[in-house]
Amino acid sequence: MDALIIFVAQLVLVPIVTIRTILVVKGIRNIAAFIGIFEGFIYVISLGLVFSDLSNIWNMVAYALGFGCGLFLGSILETKLQIGYVTFQVNLMTRNEELVKTLRASGFGVTTYIGEGIEDHRYRLDVLAKRNREREFMDIIDRMDPKAFVVSFEPRTFKGGFLTKRMKKREQAKTKPAESH
Structure with missing residues (x-):
């Protein structure tokens, strides 16, 4: 169950990081800071689950897979939003x-x-x-x-x-x- 939570957390986190980074680069700092609050919360939870049991390889695999899928999803989201x-x-x-x-x-x-x-x-x-x-x-x-x-x-x-x-x-x-x- 932890692996699924970690995967979903990364799947949500990485697109949020992508959007926040774009907002910072484009000078939209207020919204970026607000998004950063959610980013930090999700990040701490997912990493906490991974570090709570470093012998569980599935948690690490879920983290890496969620990260990769999140990057892909974030790039699609950025293309759709077309900010700037x-x-x-x-x-x-x-x-x-x-x-x-x-x-x-x-x-x-x-x-x-x-x-x-x-x-x-x-x-x-x-x-x-x-x-x-x-x-x-x-x-x-x-x-x-x-x-x-x-x-x-x-x-x-x-x-x-x-x-x-x-x-x-x-x-x-x-x-x-x-x-x-």
Whole structure:
């Protein structure tokens, strides 16, 4: 019975650790600290059961199996939650105003640049989006300019710009009391 408890504890603990770590990296410390309380509680219980009988190999196997399965489950959970933002740098061989218009009409903030390549001018788009819109963004790029070179990375902090203004408006709308007519 202890082995089953240890396995389930690890299966729950490791995804919690994954999510807490992501929250800390993304600067969401308050929620991460709150989650850390549950993490510590589960950790102490499961390790306590393992250390209470070091001759029981099944407890150790359950701990290791639960840890491995928990890592897998945590990675799936992280992919589904898609916490945070992603920045795309899109390099194009030719100017593509239709692509820019489509991205903007879809709610993406797009900044365009002209650069010099080895042989000719290149065109670059910088786009900041929520991670949960990454697939939508890539679908538009694939459909409208399949030869585009796309690099993405996750910004940790940002200030100003299109997305920040939009987020402030949403927050103000949430906190503003409903007006009666």
